[in-house]
Amino acid sequence: xxxxIGAKPEDIADTVLLPGDPLRAKWAAETFLKDAVxxxxxxxxxxxxxxxxxxxxxxxxxxxxxxxxxxxxxxxxRDYDAKTLIRIGSCGAMQTHVGVRDVVIAMTAxxxxxxxxxxxxxxxxxxxxxxxxxxxxxxAAVARGTKTHVGGIYSSDTFYDERPDLHEQxxxxxxxxxxxxxxELYTLAARHGRRxxxxxxxxxxxxxxxxxxxxxxxxxxxDMVEIALQAAFA
Ligand SMILES: O=P(O)(O)O[C@H]1O[C@H](CO)[C@@H](O)[C@H]1O
Ligand SMILES: O=c1cc[nH]c(=O)[nH]1
Numbered sequence: 001x002x003x004x005i006g007a008k009p010e011d012i013a014d015t016v017l018l019p020g021d022p023l024r025a026k027w028a029a030e031t032f033l034k035d036a037v038x039x040x041x042x043x044x045x046x047x048x049x050x051x052x053x054x055x056x057x058x059x060x061x062x063x064x065x066x067x068x069x070x071x072x073x074x075x076x077x078r079d080y081d082a083k084t085l086i087r088i089g090s091c092g093a094m095q096t097h098v099g100v101r102d103v104v105i106a107m108t109a110x111x112x113x114x115x116x117x118x119x120x121x122x123x124x125x126x127x128x129x130x131x132x133x134x135x136x137x138x139x140a141a142v143a144r145g146t147k148t149h150v151g152g153i154y155s156s157d158t159f160y161d162e163r164p165d166l167h168e169q170x171x172x173x174x175x176x177x178x179x180x181x182x183x184e185l186y187t188l189a190a191r192h193g194r195r196x197x198x199x200x201x202x203x204x205x206x207x208x209x210x211x212x213x214x215x216x217x218x219x220x221x222x223d224m225v226e227i228a229l230q231a232a233f234a
Contacts, residue, residue: 002075002078002079002080003071003075004042004043004045004071004072004075005039005040005042005047005060005072005075005076005079005080006039006040006041006042007039007040007047007049007080008039009079009080011039011049011058012039012047012049012058012060012076012080012082013049013055013056013057013058013082014056014081014082014083014084015055015056015057015058015082015083015084015086015232015233016057016058016059016060016076016082016084016085016086017057017058017059017060017086017087017088017225017228017229017232018059018060018061018062018069018072018073018085018086018087018088018089018181018185019059019061019062019087019088019089020061020062020063020064020068020069020087020089020090020180020181021061021090021217021218022044022045022046022047022061022063023046023061023218023219024061024088024217024218024219024221025046025047025048025059025060025061026038026046026048027218027219028059028088028225029048029050029059030048031219031222031225032052032222032225032226032229033048033049033050033051033052033057033059034050034051034052035050035051036048036049036050036059037049037050039058040060045060045061045062045063045072046060046061047059047060047061048060052229052233053229053233055232055233057229057232058082060072060076062087062181064159064180064181065157065180065181066111066114066115066155066157066180066181066183066184067115068181069087069181069184069185070114070115070116070184070188073085073184073185073188073189074188077188077189077192077194078192082194083194083195084133084194084195084196084232085185085189085194085195085196086133086196086197086198086199086228086231086232087181087182087185087196087197087198087199087200088199088200088221088224088225088228089179089181089182089198089199089200089201090179090200090201090202090203090204090217090221091104091153091177091178091179091200091201091202091203091204092177092178092179092202092203092204092205092206093176093177093202093204093205093206093207094154094167094170094171094175094176094177094178094206094207095171095174095175095176095177095207096207096208097149098149098176098177098202098205099147099202099205100202100203100204100205100210100211100212101147101201101202101212102146102147102148102149102201102202103141103146103147103148103149103199103200103201103202103223103224103227104148104149104150104151104153104176104177104199104200104201104202105129105134105137105138105141105148105149105150105197105198105199105200105227106129106151106152106153106176106182106186106197106198106199106200107128107129107134107150107151107152108126108127108128108129108151108152108153108186109127109128109152109153109154109155109182109183109185109186109198110127110152110153110154110155110170110175110183111127111154111155111156111157111183112156112157112166113157114127114155114183114184114187115184116184116187116188116191120187125187127155127182127183127184127185127186127187127190128186128190129186129196129197129198130189130195130196130197132195132234133195133196133197133231133232134150134197134231136230136231136232136234137197137199137227137228137230137231138150139234140226140227140230140231140234141223141227144223144226144227146223146227148227149176151174151175151176152173152174152175152176153175153176153177153178153179153182153198153200154170154175154177154178154179155178155179155180155181155182155183155184156178156179156180157180159180167206177200177202178206179198179200181198182198182200185198186198197228197231199224199227199228199231200224201221201223201224203216203217203221
């Protein structure tokens with residue numbers, strides 16, 4: 001057990017999918033894994049381990065925002081020795097050519113700051129995905145015929161951002177979408193020599209104002225789950 005995860009060491013697989021929403025973790029485990037068992041209920045941040053095509057996989061909720069993700073990713077890496085960590089999240093599209101329900105695979109994750117910022121001091125570190133995972137995820141998305149975009153995303157600290165100028169600069173610089181966790185996940189994975197990727201589904205559109213209801217964010221983003229699983233074991 002770690003401070004925030006109640007699982008025994010052997011209960012966590014080497015490959016961990018990380019949705020922010022613990023109920024998305026439950027839905028994904030019930031939908032995509034065989035023999036899934038709940039391995040964490042601490043703070044209601046549900047986690048499940050089962051198998052996909054014979055491979056052991058854990059799907060663990062990580063909460064909203066980088067401080068929360070940082071707790072789960074740190075414990076999964078340090079206490080459970082997780083090797084591959086793939087975020088499966090929702091995001092808001094920032095470009096007109098990116099549509100609601102499209103998949104975004106995050107090559108890089110820009111941010112104003114993340115929980116690792118203080119230790120990096122004056123360095124403007126560029127958090128980036130594991131290339132092998134990224135390539136395998138893109139191959140899987142193309143094979144499935146999923147409308148997919150690969151590029152930079154923005155990991156924000158605020159869902160209700162009162163700095164429209166920041167969003168404008170992200171849009172100007174080609175950022176595809178905004179979410180709230182990947183920059184810290186990529187930084188931690190790099191520091192500890194682990195593989196990380198974020199495969200996201202567009203739930204909101206910052207340009208058109210479209211958005212999907214909570215139930216669809218929880219249980220309808222199956223393409224990104226399949227893409228993440230195929231990438232992990234390619
Ligand atoms: O759907 P999840 O994975 O939680 O991701 C996105 O949704 C939450 C905000 O609604 C933030 O955590 C953001 O990153
Ligand atoms: O962080 C997020 C997630 C989904 N949609 C947004 O607009 N922002």
